[in-house]
Amino acid sequence: MAMTHPHIPLQFERRPEAEQLTAFRNFLTSIATRRSVRFFSPEPVALELITNAIRCASLAPSGANQQPWRFVVVADPVVKRQIREAAEAEERESYQHRMPPEWLQALAPLGTDWHKEFLEAAPYLIVVFRVDYGLAETAEGEQRTKHYYVQESVGIATGFLLAALHLSGLATLTHTPSPMGFLQNILDRPKNERPFVLIPVGLPAADATVPDIAKKSLSDLMTIR
Ligand code: IYR
Numbered sequence: 001m002a003m004t005h006p007h008i009p010l011q012f013e014r015r016p017e018a019e020q021l022t023a024f025r026n027f028l029t030s031i032a033t034r035r036s037v038r039f040f041s042p043e044p045v046a047l048e049l050i051t052n053a054i055r056c057a058s059l060a061p062s063g064a065n066q067q068p069w070r071f072v073v074v075a076d077p078v079v080k081r082q083i084r085e086a087a088e089a090e091e092r093e094s095y096q097h098r099m100p101p102e103w104l105q106a107l108a109p110l111g112t113d114w115h116k117e118f119l120e121a122a123p124y125l126i127v128v129f130r131v132d133y134g135l136a137e138t139a140e141g142e143q144r145t146k147h148y149y150v151q152e153s154v155g156i157a158t159g160f161l162l163a164a165l166h167l168s169g170l171a172t173l174t175h176t177p178s179p180m181g182f183l184q185n186i187l188d189r190p191k192n193e194r195p196f197v198l199i200p201v202g203l204p205a206a207d208a209t210v211p212d213i214a215k216k217s218l219s220d221l222m223t224i225r
Contacts (some may be wrong), residue, residue, distance in 0.1 A: 030167055037171035038112070039208035040122040040200060047075070049168045050124055050201060057161035063149030068132070069157050069196075072187050074125040082186050083198075084119035087177035091116060094178055110211050118173060122200035126161070127183055129193040130154045144192075154196050161199070171204045 015023070054071045062068060074080055091114035095104070119125065134145030158174070165172050175198045183195040 031163060034162070034166045035171075035210045036173045037200075037204050037208055037210065038118050038173055039205040040118050040171065040202045041205045042121055042123065043203050045123045045170060045202050047073075047124075049165075049170060050126065053161055053164035053168060053170075054126070056164035057157045060153070060157035060160045062153035062157070063147065066134070066147050066153070068130060068147045068150045069154050070129040070131055070189070070193055071161075072127040072129065072189070074127065074187070075123065077120070079186065080120050080122075080125060083125060083183065084116055086182040086186065087116050087119055087175075087180075087198075088114055090177050090179060090182070098178075109213055116175070116177070118175075118200045119198075121205070122202040124201045126199040126201055127187060128154060128158055128161070128196045128199065129184075129189055130196045131193050133192050135190060135192040158197055158199075165199075165201055170201050171208075173200050175200060 050073055054073070057069070057071065058067065074083065095114045099107075130150050131147060132150055133147050134143075136143045136145075162172055162174070177198065180195040180198065183189075183198065184193065
């Protein structure tokens with residue numbers, strides 16, 4: 001029988017346990033210091049670091065390997081300003097009228113408000129789009145292909161992206177101005193793409209602060225049975 005969908009041998013390195021633990025410790029030491037940063041330095045950052053991190057994100061698993069993501073890198077100050085203005089207009093409305101007291105209370109420890117200076121200060125904004133379905137123009141007209149587990153896939157890729165940027169010595173924020181349909185217009189994306197998250201990337205401002213909050217302990221989040 002012809003193999004229409006061939007498999008190839010897995011490349012997998014078995015490592016001694018001591019080495020596994022060292023590799024883990026190195027990763028933990030680094031990832032444990034990641035914080036969401038809202039105060040950026042305008043210092044430039046090599047585009048190669050951004051490109052490398054997006055390559056890492058593109059290696060994430062996805063539903064049916066459809067890789068339903070698109071990463072738009074914004075470096076142009078004019079576009080960053082447009083994004084800031086549109087985001088602040090939505091966020092001002094949200095903070096002042098749309099978010100219920102319970103939500104505002106949950107956010108209070110973070111110290112956020114509708115001002116989004118970081119959207120102009122950070123040297124890059126990476127806007128992650130989810131590609132909700134495949135779209136191709138053919139002689140017969142528009143052809144759509146169903147995509148599976150888009151939300152989960154793009155979430156995993158975004159995790160890879162954040163980890164890669166952090167390991168490259170860069171600060172990031174996961175920002176979700178709400179609603180964020182304006183990003184589709186400003187960045188001129190096709191109708192099958194929807195903004196998923198906006199990630200300012202750069203170096204932190206010298207006087208950057210972060211909220212004094214903690215992560216849960218393992219016993220509060222892991223169950224073995
Ligand atoms: N999008 C708003 C509000 C906000 C919502 C959550 I959930 C956060 O974890 C942080 C902020 C903002 O960016 O300010």
